[in-house]
Amino acid sequence: MPKQIAIYGKGGIGKSSTASNVAAACADEGYRVTIIGCDPKSDSSITLLQGRRIPTIMDLMREGIDIKEADIVFNGYKGVKCIEIGGPEPGIGCAGRGIIVAISLLKKISRAIEDTDLVIYDVPGDIVCGGFVAPVKKGLVNEAYVLTSGEYMPLYAANNICKGLSRLEMTLNGVICNSRGALNEEKIVSEFAKEVGSQLLAFIPKDVLVQTCERDGYSVIEKAPDSQIAAVYRKLAKSIMGKRDGKIPVPLDDSRLRELTRI
Amino acid sequence: MPVKKEKEPLIMHPRPSSIVAALYTLRDLDTDVVILHGPPGCSFKHARLLEEDGMRVVTTSLDETGFVFGGHDALVEVLEKVIERFNPGRIGIVGTCASMIIGEELHEAVTQVQPDVPVIEVDVHAGYRDNTKGVVMALESALASGIISEAEFERQKALLKEATMVEKRHGAASKEYLEPNRGDLKYKVAGRLLELLKQGKKGLNILNAKKETAFMFADVNLAVAQVAEKLGSGSNIVNMANLDDNVGLPKNRRNAREIKEDLKEKGFEIHHIIGGLDEYPVAGNTADRIIGEKYSDYDFAVISGVPHALPMDNIKNMELFSVTNGPRQVVPLKDMGHTHVVVEIDLHPKTLGVSHIVESEFGATLREMVKDA
Numbered sequence: 001m002p003k004q005i006a007i008y009g010k011g012g013i014g015k016s017s018t019a020s021n022v023a024a025a026c027a028d029e030g031y032r033v034t035i036i037g038c039d040p041k042s043d044s045s046i047t048l049l050q051g052r053r054i055p056t057i058m059d060l061m062r063e064g065i066d067i068k069e070a071d072i073v074f075n076g077y078k079g080v081k082c083i084e085i086g087g088p089e090p091g092i093g094c095a096g097r098g099i100i101v102a103i104s105l106l107k108k109i110s111r112a113i114e115d116t117d118l119v120i121y122d123v124p125g126d127i128v129c130g131g132f133v134a135p136v137k138k139g140l141v142n143e144a145y146v147l148t149s150g151e152y153m154p155l156y157a158a159n160n161i162c163k164g165l166s167r168l169e170m171t172l173n174g175v176i177c178n179s180r181g182a183l184n185e186e187k188i189v190s191e192f193a194k195e196v197g198s199q200l201l202a203f204i205p206k207d208v209l210v211q212t213c214e215r216d217g218y219s220v221i222e223k224a225p226d227s228q229i230a231a232v233y234r235k236l237a238k239s240i241m242g243k244r245d246g247k248i249p250v251p252l253d254d255s256r257l258r259e260l261t262r263i
Numbered sequence: 264m265p266v267k268k269e270k271e272p273l274i275m276h277p278r279p280s281s282i283v284a285a286l287y288t289l290r291d292l293d294t295d296v297v298i299l300h301g302p303p304g305c306s307f308k309h310a311r312l313l314e315e316d317g318m319r320v321v322t323t324s325l326d327e328t329g330f331v332f333g334g335h336d337a338l339v340e341v342l343e344k345v346i347e348r349f350n351p352g353r354i355g356i357v358g359t360c361a362s363m364i365i366g367e368e369l370h371e372a373v374t375q376v377q378p379d380v381p382v383i384e385v386d387v388h389a390g391y392r393d394n395t396k397g398v399v400m401a402l403e404s405a406l407a408s409g410i411i412s413e414a415e416f417e418r419q420k421a422l423l424k425e426a427t428m429v430e431k432r433h434g435a436a437s438k439e440y441l442e443p444n445r446g447d448l449k450y451k452v453a454g455r456l457l458e459l460l461k462q463g464k465k466g467l468n469i470l471n472a473k474k475e476t477a478f479m480f481a482d483v484n485l486a487v488a489q490v491a492e493k494l495g496s497g498s499n500i501v502n503m504a505n506l507d508d509n510v511g512l513p514k515n516r517r518n519a520r521e522i523k524e525d526l527k528e529k530g531f532e533i534h535h536i537i538g539g540l541d542e543y544p545v546a547g548n549t550a551d552r553i554i555g556e557k558y559s560d561y562d563f564a565v566i567s568g569v570p571h572a573l574p575m576d577n578i579k580n581m582e583l584f585s586v587t588n589g590p591r592q593v594v595p596l597k598d599m600g601h602t603h604v605v606v607e608i609d610l611h612p613k614t615l616g617v618s619h620i621v622e623s624e625f626g627a628t629l630r631e632m633v634k635d636a
Contacts (some may be wrong), residue, residue: 055265062267063265064267064268064270065266066266066268068266094364096365097364100363129335129365130367131365132364137366
């Protein structure tokens, strides 16, 4: 069975950059990787496809296309299979239901989530509704990771995600810190990880190179393979692929969370 | 290049629902209690009707709060209560539009409660063009829990495909909008039929009914045979019926047996068995073949149940008497060339929970009118 992971975190915290760089790093190691972007921006795959935007499952559904595997599964950097779920028009319909429908369709027409070594679900911002956690509920995810910075808001979201995971009896397999330059950041996130019953897997320093490469349509793994930041992603990828048991997280109460950010 | 799906025609008149279709299938599988996971009013009328057949249907009664915050706890609670109160041997859980949109996982509740009897979970909403989708989903789940065999599953699926085609060709799914219609006046149609019998014309008397509706449709055929007997032309009538009791889900076999026993007791002889009660979409083909071989020169045919499933090939020159229970089936039948179409109003509610033939209005009309003939 492939390793099936979901990366959760507050909107804008860098889930897609992390997901695509980890995907690329794993592909470099010879793993077969599938990345499923569940964000309406569909930006998980764009840096694996040299800036090319692929049609999303929901775009095709809206157009009434008889969807076949070749219409939605695209080969990116070193054979990473890229799939984007997309979403309805803003303000119309229900994105959560969209994910449920898209996932069941994907399962029906493609073996991309079975015939692979690693599946990465780049899930929308936060656990909010039944639809958004469909990959977990449908048993398509066996490991969850939380991405946060040391600031209060992302930590609040991370803690909320822990609440969601514990409710779903889903293990948390690691916390990743995507640095925003907060004071004592690594210590704060490391402490947070420990207190919810997990561990800090990686501290990703803020590096403008990530954005520069993204703007050109590449991951740093592909465009700047010898950079320090690429080495950080490689290390994270190695740690994700390594065998490690997760634990159902225990969320903190809000006052403890606030205290933590003042370390 | 991505290929656009062929757009299915829009059908505006009300159609059967996949949720209800799943409920009926669970009944045919002898499920004791079904939990409808959704709002209290969902599928109310059919839920009530199905209780006539001895199956309990309860609801988790999701309200606005449930839609927003999820209905998992409600489902767990109702599942536990159902086990305690009814001690069922087999449980069904059926989704609704509301619970499926908010992403409820029926299986999570089952995992939590761990009932020691089989639970058939059906993740169904009513947003399918063909209500048979609900049947297939219920059967898939029954197959997964080992309640039906792979062979029976495949058989049912093939029948459902045919049933859908029958409806699309000449049934309620054949036109964008069909006006409900009460059909021809029964006494006029009965009068014409008695006339033909008096003239000694040769007639086919065909029951091709869907499942439990046969309890009343069989009475139509029974009445035709009885009045023919009274008028001395009993030997001119050939009876066919889809009452094979060796095929289908448990309830259908039982019902076929019950109806046959009733008919036998009343001296009705079935000359040709054309299929089982769930074979109505294909039994017409069997009837058609037999007619082609032996009876193509007959003068008239009475077809009760699903007359539009009978191919017109070998009966097009006969005077056709159709008995249906669908007010929206009248126009398509007339279009096919059925001269007389009568509708048994409210047939279905009257045939739930019964184990004997139920009197039909057309049958009663025939019996009454033959007294004066």
